[in-house]
Amino acid sequence: MEKELLRIEHLKKGYGTNDVINDLSLTVRKGEVIVVIGPSGCGKSTLLRCVNALEDIQGGQILLDGEPVRKNAPNISRMREKIGMVFQSYDLFPHRTILDNITLAPMKVQKRKKAEVEQEALELLDRVGLKDRKDDYPRQLSGGQKQRVAIVRALCMHPEILLLDEITAALDPEMVREVLDVVLSLAKAGSTMMIVTHEMAFAKAIADRVIFLENGQIVEESSDPKAFFERPETERARQFLHTFDYESD
Amino acid sequence: MDLAVMQSYLPLYRDALFLTLRIGWQGVFLALVFGLVCVIILHLKIPVLKTLTGFYVELFRNTPLLVQLFFLYFALPRIGIRMTPEFTGCLGLGLIGGAYMTETFRSGLESVPKIQEESAQSLGMTPLLAFRHVILPQAVASSVPGILANVIFLLKETSVFSTISLMDLMFTAKDLIGMYAKTIECLVLLVIFYLIMLLPVSVAGSVLERRLRHAEFGD
Numbered sequence: 001m002e003k004e005l006l007r008i009e010h011l012k013k014g015y016g017t018n019d020v021i022n023d024l025s026l027t028v029r030k031g032e033v034i035v036v037i038g039p040s041g042c043g044k045s046t047l048l049r050c051v052n053a054l055e056d057i058q059g060g061q062i063l064l065d066g067e068p069v070r071k072n073a074p075n076i077s078r079m080r081e082k083i084g085m086v087f088q089s090y091d092l093f094p095h096r097t098i099l100d101n102i103t104l105a106p107m108k109v110q111k112r113k114k115a116e117v118e119q120e121a122l123e124l125l126d127r128v129g130l131k132d133r134k135d136d137y138p139r140q141l142s143g144g145q146k147q148r149v150a151i152v153r154a155l156c157m158h159p160e161i162l163l164l165d166e167i168t169a170a171l172d173p174e175m176v177r178e179v180l181d182v183v184l185s186l187a188k189a190g191s192t193m194m195i196v197t198h199e200m201a202f203a204k205a206i207a208d209r210v211i212f213l214e215n216g217q218i219v220e221e222s223s224d225p226k227a228f229f230e231r232p233e234t235e236r237a238r239q240f241l242h243t244f245d246y247e248s249d
Numbered sequence: 250m251d252l253a254v255m256q257s258y259l260p261l262y263r264d265a266l267f268l269t270l271r272i273g274w275q276g277v278f279l280a281l282v283f284g285l286v287c288v289i290i291l292h293l294k295i296p297v298l299k300t301l302t303g304f305y306v307e308l309f310r311n312t313p314l315l316v317q318l319f320f321l322y323f324a325l326p327r328i329g330i331r332m333t334p335e336f337t338g339c340l341g342l343g344l345i346g347g348a349y350m351t352e353t354f355r356s357g358l359e360s361v362p363k364i365q366e367e368s369a370q371s372l373g374m375t376p377l378l379a380f381r382h383v384i385l386p387q388a389v390a391s392s393v394p395g396i397l398a399n400v401i402f403l404l405k406e407t408s409v410f411s412t413i414s415l416m417d418l419m420f421t422a423k424d425l426i427g428m429y430a431k432t433i434e435c436l437v438l439l440v441i442f443y444l445i446m447l448l449p450v451s452v453a454g455s456v457l458e459r460r461l462r463h464a465e466f467g468d
Contacts, residue, residue, distance in 0.1 A: 054367050081373030091368035094465040095386045104382060105372035137464050150368075157372055 002030040005065065005192055006051065006161055012059030013043070013050055013216070020046045021216040023060070028161065033187045034194045035203040035225070038213035039240060044196040047213070048163045051194065052085045064160070081109060084159030088166040090146040092138040092153070098125070099134040102153045110157070117156065124152040128182050144175025148182055161192045168199060200244050204229045212237045255434045258425060262442050265421040268335075270446060272415070273404045275339045280346025280403060281396075287347060288354035302351070309348035315409045317341050322413045338410045346403045353399055357392030358384065390461045397454035401447055418442050 006028040013021040021043045028034055036044045049055045051062055053071040062069045069079050092101050102121040106112045125131045128148040130141075138146055147167055154162060164183065168176040180202050187193065187206050197203055203210065207225040211218055212232070220237045222228035232238045287302045309317065318341045321332065332340070361384050369379035411420035422439040426432050 052371050054371065077370070077373050077375045080371055083371070085368075085371040087364060087368060089364065091362075091364050093365065093369075093383055093387075095390060096464065105369075105374060108378055108382060109373040109375075137467075139465065139467060153372070 002032070004028070005030045005032075006194075007063040007066075008051070008060070009063070010060035011047075011050060011057060011062065013046055013055060013057050019216055021050065024216065024218060025060075026211065026218070028192060028194065030160075030192055031190045032192055033206055033208045034211060035207035035209070036194065036196045036211045036213055037198070037200070037203060037240075038219075042213045043216040044213050045165050046216075048085070048165045048194060048196055051161075052080060052083050052163055077109070081157055082160045084154030084157060084162040086147070086150045086154050086162070086164050086167050088169045090138070090143070090150045090170075092146055092149055094138050097135050097137055098130070098141070098149050101138070101149060102156050105153070106156050121152065121156055124155055125149075127185075128152055129178075142175060143171045144178045147171065147175075147179045151179070151182055151186075155186075161194065162186070164193060164195045164197070166196050166198065168197065200229065200241070212240065214240075250434055250437065251431065254429075254431050255438055258435070258438060261421050261425070262418065262438055265416055265418045266442050266446060268415065269404075269407050269410075269417040272335060272338045272410065272417070273342070273407045273446075276342025276346060276407070277400050277403050279339060279343025280350050280399070283343055283347025284350025284354050287351040288358065291351070291355060292358060306348045306351050309345050310352070314341060314345050314406050315412060317345060318409060318413050334410075334413045334415045337413055338407070338415055342403055342406065345406070346399060349399045349402070350396065353392050353395035354388070356395065357388035360391045361387045387465070390465055393454075393458045393461050397451075397458065400454070401450060404447055404450065405443070418446075 004027050006026075008024060008026040011021050011024045012019070024043075024047065026034075036047060038044050046055060050057055051069065053062075053069050053073075053076050056071040064079060064082060067075075067079065069083070070076065073079075092098075093104070096104065099118065099121055102124070103114065103117045106117045106120075107114060122131055122134065125134060128151070130145060130148055130152075133141060133145065133149075138149070141149065151164075151167075167183075168179050171179065176199065180199065183193070183195070183202075184206055195203070195206070204225050208223065210220075210222050210225050210228045212220040212222075212228075212234070214236060220228070220232060220234045222233075228237070229241060232241060287306065290298045290302050318337060321341055322334065322337045325332070365383055365387065366376075366379050369383040370376070374382070407417055408419040410417045411423060414420075418439060422435045426435045
């Protein structure tokens with residue numbers, strides 16, 4: 001079994017008196033793909049944002065390689081280098097070309113050589129089928145293309161874990177596939193990922209472990225995604241999954 | 250219209266134009282510096298200074314430049330602070346312009362979505378790197394039209410300098426009308442010289458605007 005990479009211990013996150021995440025514990029091993037599903041407002045996105053320390057937390061701790069990840073900690077930028085994140089709304093830098101979007105952080109943060117970073121960026125772009133768009137600006141790309149660039153941008157930093165926050169939620173159905181294929185190939189290559197998604201078929205195909213979240217707590221956790229999606233153990237998960245079925249009866 | 254008269258006035262107008270330009274651009278430069286300092290204070294939310302900056306912006310944005318100049322030039326000497334008319338003009342323009350620039354810069358910064366900063370930070374950028382390479386370029390690009398409007402406004406506002414006895418374009422025209430009563434000739438020349446001063450600024454500004462905004466907004 002691979003070594004433990006990320007450990008979340010008794011995480012508590014709330015706004016005012018409203019608890020979004022309540023005493024949540026979870027460990028992620030290297031190479032594992034965790035899919036987090038649950039009804040809207042259950043805290044899935046907040047969970048990912050906490051792991052990347054975009055949110056401050058009210059209790060518990062998050063450890064990556066045994067080191068705490070905490071917003072406003074002096075070492076937080078260095079920790080975030082190891083945690084790649086892709087957002088629902090892509091959030092490429094609109095004032096920079098595709099290639100510059102990808103090479104900016106490796107050059108400025110990791111102080112890598114321009115030639116070397118560009119070569120890697122082009123290889124990665126080639127792999128997602130967008131090498132010929134390197135000199136375009138984000139506004140010239142479709143949503144699906146932008147999202148593939150956002151994934152490449154995160155990958156170019158060589159993160160130890162990749163967080164994907166509903167990355168296909170804003171896309172047209174036809175573009176969902178091209179993005180999810182990229183993620184599937186990453187999983188095959190052994191990337192560690194935490195994925196929040198509403199694409200249940202995709203979740204079933206890619207997950208090593210499924211986490212079903214409600215009210216900021218893990219309701220059901222399964223290392224056998226096929227079994228989970230066919231016969232969830234809890235009634236709540238059964239209800240939730242049922243909302244994705246359209247059988248006329 | 251007497252063209253010969255107009256021609257004979259040209260050297261006077263030319264000198265006035267140079268003076269107006271010199272004070273105008275120094276004032277614009279001061280305004281940009283004041284605006285930049287103020288917006289950094291507001292952006293970093295530095296206590297006390299933040300309140301003072303808000304006070305300054307509202308005070309200078311909501312009173313006419315003429316009144317401000319009178320204060321600087323006629324009231325301050327009463328408490329022992331004396332400045333040359335030229336320096337008073339620059340400072341006055343800088344102060345009112347600084348208030349306008351602060352607001353323009355602030356709206357530019359606020360137009361950049363928060364998630365841009367988050368996605369920069371999620372790539373391991375420190376807040377400073379994110380500001381320098383992600384937030385600032387976008388803020389500048391979206392404030393360019395406002396900055397340009399402010400610059401033109403400030404250069405036009407130089408026309409009140411005549412009241413503190415600066416030989417600017419307005420002063421020269423009023424003086425000549427008073428002496429020779431060639432009203433139409435003097436006013437036509439005045440308009441022409443303001444256009445000579447400001448049209449290039451407008452054109453250069455539009456070119457700059459297109460270049461800076463090309464990435465985000467296309468042509």
